[in-house]
Amino acid sequence: MIGKIKAQPGKRAELIAILGEGTGAMPGCLAYLIAEDAKDADAIWITEIWDTQASHAASLALPAVRAAIAKGRPMIAGFELSAETRPVAGASFVGDRTRLGA
Amino acid sequence: MIGKIKAQPGKRAELIAILGEGTGAMPGCLAYLIAEDAKDADAIWITEIWDTQASHAASLALPAVRAAIAKGRPMIAGFELSAETRPVAGASFVGDRTRLGA
Numbered sequence: 001m002i003g004k005i006k007a008q009p010g011k012r013a014e015l016i017a018i019l020g021e022g023t024g025a026m027p028g029c030l031a032y033l034i035a036e037d038a039k040d041a042d043a044i045w046i047t048e049i050w051d052t053q054a055s056h057a058a059s060l061a062l063p064a065v066r067a068a069i070a071k072g073r074p075m076i077a078g079f080e081l082s083a084e085t086r087p088v089a090g091a092s093f094v095g096d097r098t099r100l101g102a
Numbered sequence: 103m104i105g106k107i108k109a110q111p112g113k114r115a116e117l118i119a120i121l122g123e124g125t126g127a128m129p130g131c132l133a134y135l136i137a138e139d140a141k142d143a144d145a146i147w148i149t150e151i152w153d154t155q156a157s158h159a160a161s162l163a164l165p166a167v168r169a170a171i172a173k174g175r176p177m178i179a180g181f182e183l184s185a186e187t188r189p190v191a192g193a194s195f196v197g198d199r200t201r202l203g204a
Contacts, residue, residue, distance in 0.1 A: 002104060002137075002147050004185075016190050033133065033149060035104075035187035045104050045187050047135060047149040083106075085137035085147050088118050 001048040001056070004037070004081040011075035012042055018075070019046070022068020028055025030087075042077065049087050103150040103158070106139070106183040113177040114144055120177070121148070124170020130157025132189075144179065151189050 007015045016034055023032050030049040037043035050056040059065050109117045118136055125134050132151040139145035152158040161167050 002149065020190070031133075031135065033135075033151065033189060035151075035189045038186040038188050043185075045185060047104065049135065049137075083145075083147060084140040086140050087135060087137045088122070 001046070001050075002081070002083045002085055003046045003048075003079060005044045005046065006040075006077040006080050007042045007044060008075050008077045009042055012036065012044060015072050015075040016044060018068050018072040019044070022064045022072075024064070026055075026059040026062060026065065028052060029059065043080070103148070103152075104183070104185045104187055105148045105150075105181060107146045107148065108142075108179040108182050109144045109146060110177050110179045111144060114138065114146060117174050117177040118146060120170050120174040121146070124166045124174075126166070128157075128161040128164060128167065130154060131161065145182070 005015070016036070019034055023029070023034075026032070028051040030051055031047065032049075033045075033047040035045045035047075037045060048056070050059075060069075107117070118138070121136055125131070125136075128134070130153040132153055133149065134151075135147075135149040137147045137149075139147060150158070152161075162171075
């Protein structure tokens, strides 16, 4: 999945922190990349890779995820883009977790 | 960086294979995720994370990347979206490379 979230003006950093807190340990989540849009000060990009759709669906019931959604919702101005994607085996690779500052 | 490429009709799989070939060993590339759009049969999503902009710029001169660009260009119908992004340390994490089928 790839999504673009628009934060309320001035709330992006706080929303990113909340997203980071809530998504630290989600069974079946192979990648959860949060990035700032370099040109739009309110925009956040998220790239998610899950082993199955069921794992993703189950994550929405996790206490930490539910808490993050509740906490973050007031800071969300809108969802500008949401694409369902299928990572392509053999053509996708992922760098070193530690170097991403995780 | 997050980009959405539109392949010529029927050429997505071939283009993805070319992208995968050319991007296997790029110094400074922390993540290079290629995914199919699940709803648009011609669309490819790419999420890239680089340690520096200079590393990304340098990659465009790598023989394998230049070859992939030349080989793939005829199969590209257009670049529908290209966002420059800044991965956020501490809020980005990446799953297990091996489980992504790399």
